[in-house]
Amino acid sequence: MGQLFGKVNDEIAIERIKSFEARERGGNQMKILIACEFSGIVRDAFIKRGFDAVSCDLLPTGRPGPHIQGDVLRVLDDGWDLMVAHPPCRYLCSSGLHWNKRVKGRQAKTEQSLRFVQSLLDAPIQHIALENSIGCISTRIRPYDQRVQPWQFGHDASKATCFWLKGLPKLQVTEIIPPKSWRNVKFAYDCVECPFGCDEPFCREHKKHYCDCGCVGPTQDGYEYTERDGFQFARPMISLVDRPNKLIWGNQTPSGQNKLGPSKDRWKNRSRTYQGVADAMAAQWGDFIQDKGA
Secondary structure: OOEOOOOOOHHHHHHHHHHHHHHHOOOOOOEEEEEOOOOOHHHHHHHHOOOEEEEEEOOOOOOOOOEEEOOHHHOOOOOOOEEEEOOOOOOOEHHHHHHHHOOOOHHHHHHHHHHHHHHHHOOOOOEEEEEEOOEOHHHHOOOOOEEEOHHHEOOOOOOOEEEEEEOOOOOOOOEOOOOOOOEEEOOHHHOEOOOOOOOOOEEOOOOEEHHHOOOEOOOOOOEEEEEEOOEEEEEEOOOOOOOOOOOOOOOEOOOOOEOOOOOOOHHHHHHOOOHHHHHHHHHHHHHHHHHHOO
16 A cells, blocks of 8 residues: 555554544545645645545655555555546656657557556546646547636646546636736626626626726727637737737746746646645535535
């Protein structure tokens, strides 16, 4: 099974074992497995909401918390209610597949990675979310169910992330962060019922009627509009000389590339789940499996 975080924090490991034993005696704390996670970000988001969550990875955990250091395939039968899996994307993502024809043995590693993904998706767990980059999982196994961006969950960052879901709903967007120099477009249906009793849509953000709130509407004069992943953004049509046409978020260069330079830890930093996405997983999927009773 691997080491249950004993050397770093025996107390947490003991508490986790106690909670598992209590559940066997009739407790209702649900067991969540965060597969292929060393950072503890998703694990801790579930723990904060009262779930019995544990991460598992070949690497030790990056911060104190319940963690199994070992092969996750050996613990898939341990009675989990939900698994959120983050298999390594190095040999699966579209940006690197061109190397398979240039580097001997790389295609075999892609095939091995695909078998690992299939094993995770076939795990005897009622609710599964598998996360990965855009790549060959969609063409070799099945298309993804949802694609999200960190800017849809309160982060000034762009990084397309795909989910393959089993027994879970799609994540709902929590907070849109527009790209540099752009503003969110607000529609009347984004507003709420007027608290003063009239029929006009009411802007909760500015506490005014929609027509008076100052938000950018979908057909406002003097603005240019663009769209990304189903969300519209607008900016004033002034001083357009030398203004970039690309939509750029805070983690990107002017050409749209990630700002992280080459380093031995680049893959680690790129693989970490954004906190806003992790919080949405814990809140939305956690509530969902509780309502379902797993």
